[in-house]
Amino acid sequence: MADDATDQGSDQPWGYLFAHFREDQVGHAEKIFLSLSRGDTPLRWDPLNGNEPVLESLIGTTGVRDPAIVRDAAGRFHILATDLRVWANGPELDWPTWRRAGSRSLVVWHSEDLVHWSEPRLVEVAPPEAGMAWAPETTVDPETGEHIVFWSSRLFSPDDPDHREDSYSRILYARTRDFETFGPAGILIDTGGRDIIDTAIAQADGRVYRVSKDENRDDDGRGVYLEAGSGLFADDFEVITTRLAEDLYGHGGVEAPILLREPSGRWLLFLDQYRDWPQGYFALSTDDIESGRWEPVPAAEVDIPPSTKHGTILRLTRAEWDRLDRLRAPGAFTGAAD
Template sequence: MRLRTLLVPLLALLLTLVAAPPGSAHPARSQNAGYLFVYFTGEGTADGEQIRYALSRGDDPLHWRELNGGRPVLTSTLGEKGLRDPFVIRSPQGDRFYLIATDLRMYRNSSGSWDQVQRHGSKSVMVWESTDLVHWTDQRLVKVAPDTAGNTWAPEAYWDSRLREYVVFWASKLYAADDPDHTGSTYNRMLYATTKDFRTFSAPRVWNDPGYSVIDSTVIKDRGTYYRFTKDERDPSSGSPCSKFITAEKSRNLTDTSYGFVADCVGSGGGAPAAGPPRPSADRPPPIRQRAIMSSGIPVRCSDSELYAHMLDILGRLVGFDTTSHKSNLELIHYVQELLAGNGIDSELHWNEARTKANLVATAGPGDGGARGVVWSGHTDVVPVDGQSWSADPFTLRLTQDAAIGRGTADMKGFIACCLAILSRTDHARLTTPVTLMLTYEEEIGCVGARHLVEEMRTWQGRVTGCIVGEPTGLDVVVGHKGKQNHRITFTGEPRHAALAPQLPNPIVAAAPLAGPAGSRNEEFRTEGPHDDRFDIGHSWINIGRIDGGVKPNIVPESCVVDLEIRNIPAHACDDIAADLHGHATGALRDGMRALSDVAEVTVEQLSDTPSFAIEPDHAFVTFVREAFGATEDPCYVPFGTEAGLICGHAGIPTVVCGPGFITEAHTADEFVALDQLRGCLDRLTSLPLG
């Protein structure tokens, strides 16, 4: 156990803490007053194990002023009635603080001896909430450790934007399940649980167990990598040269149970053993040498907070361009050209035939020999807002505490904004692998723009590492999706008086039997396959979505239109399914109509084609992306289509789909993407080891 400091950047806190009366307004957020030091003083005095505050003298964490006359600010009346190891975390929305602490009092062995409190100590953490760090809720005692634990020491927390939960971690000695009295010999290891509200926690899991006692972990995140600093609690008599010093490790995934080694014996050259891990401030960059070791991602010439603000500015501009699929995207494309040119990145445009729309390709970094490196791909068009009930202008970005709202924010201008923010701030002279941005038009109506780029992309063979398509997947890495084709079959006859109906072909009657073969094929797909169990619906399907014909009951219909959609698993070609339906319509059904009229006709038209996509989950590029992004869950498969089928299946470029937001949030009124998803996207893209 140790005395532990915590530096939390505060906003105009000094006057608030010193002078604010109860019930006063929250502190102003116009300027920083300093760092808040939340601490306890130890078990030497009766009130030493309660919470105190000190404030730094401006931006100087070496000189402090005690607040509240040095007296406790928070005291405990629950559990062991002592508070040690306080830790404060701010919510990602910035509207709330949580303070957690160890439930333990060692003054005159109030809770027992050091051995006793590690066998029969508290299994809970103490929790408070505040909106201003001055006025706190009543304390609450929340159990987080398992029944096999003997103690719950030094809790800390970190917000995980991937899980969208807080990860709370602490040290516990764990005893055998058949040792309910905890009489055996064991050691401390680090555990964690997750929570959204510090009231309800997941089941605890072991986080760090090197086979000997470790305590007091702390974490800081830098450019998508989590760095964990943990005290080696072995006794110096064990012979370990690192006992009582710090071990540093890293991982792309906060809850990873096997962090990679960085260094041990940290602090051993500086004198006495450490009393807990160092705590870098989130607002102060680590020392230059430390950052050089930590960063192997994309070299961005700004802080994380500046990059995030820059991304939101860009997103506002992108949403402001109405790029509904039937409209031009050139205003947006020219904006992107200018933005990238400002950082020395040239763009190529690939036009549609009418030159009203364009695809954009731009490469940053070493492009010798036409190298394309890692491609970031997104489409610029959005679906219409017609008929939707929006609460405000769809093409004006609105920001709430936790979301960005506007047409295309989820699908997929949020991803494009992240790409542009990074590329416009990247020191591309320091890139060791190129990054190529590819923006397309008319994805929403059949991947038209990407289809026109296929031949160009085929020329990149041998000069491209792979492609990330940033469709909204909740930042999960997707390695497969179904394909989709839309078809229209039109039955045409002669519009005449209904009195002559027995002598004429009826297009509606002729079209109706098309549903029978479609239904039979669907049942065949369901029972006989082919099957692909990677999808929730593991077979292909034909959906007849619209039948439209006729004017009035007293007129023989002139025509009947049948619109249908085919969704196919990757191993089942859409073209084959469509050919069967087309053959039936233009064969037996047309023959039946022509038996009554030579002018009867059946025509077929393919309206769109989004090819299916599949790449092996253990493909080298998939592994590269997952390791860089810190993905621990298995790659997944989704039911919606993307341009990945063209990029991977037709152009031959290894591809994954991964982007911010969720498909359930796309195409809707008040479409939105969570700000945490955008932050996570920036973290992941900048973590790619290309610098």
């Protein structure tokens, strides 16, 4: 336990929890893993549960990826994940089929305390015209207080029920207050033809910042790019910068952005690189998000376990951090994956 926060109030913000999965071509790591911040920094992490998965899904495709962890207004916690098992049949991957005929549901867990978790359930969020529902994330509508859950889906014509025609990924969304029931899907981002996935949203100082990945590998492809607008559903978003970290991992070599602001005001952008093994996250930072200038966080400041893949980070209270700090041993979680 870190000594520099022992006097902090138990209900004050302190520490972070990282929900993520792992990529494993041989074993089965498409499950939920949790890591705890090493003190009150989102740059240094230690695996919980003996570095073993905390949750798994035996429903749907029996694999989960891209988890989002969120606290609702009532203080309950929820994990939402992509219902997709990529490595079920060895090294043979079929991304085209998964994009047009994949699961339209998310896998959802609930918890009162971050320790004891419900059984998973499938929640169908995408319409029949969708080919998949990938990489769920959440934000809050400041006007209604509702949670906005958003994800990427390819949409096909109702006249194409087998989803054979060409299409592209949009970002869809649905509203919820309790993560038990969800409203109908709407379109949050539509580029008019370019594949967009992995959107993350942060709201600050009256602005909405969106980081997304443009999947197109042509010369006009934006890679991971940042844009800003005046509201969640505003039509005035403007691109601030494109091809983030391309100089480090090549065009299209990073994905799964996590955008957060530290208490100091510094912005951090975590990106998941999949060009080199072991794959996983690294961090960029900026003191001025509107400038478009991001620099790698010095390696001496960062310690993210290898193969920490696509996930999200939750701000904790000191009491929550202390509770999780006691769950480092294998099998420490109730409901932990076998």
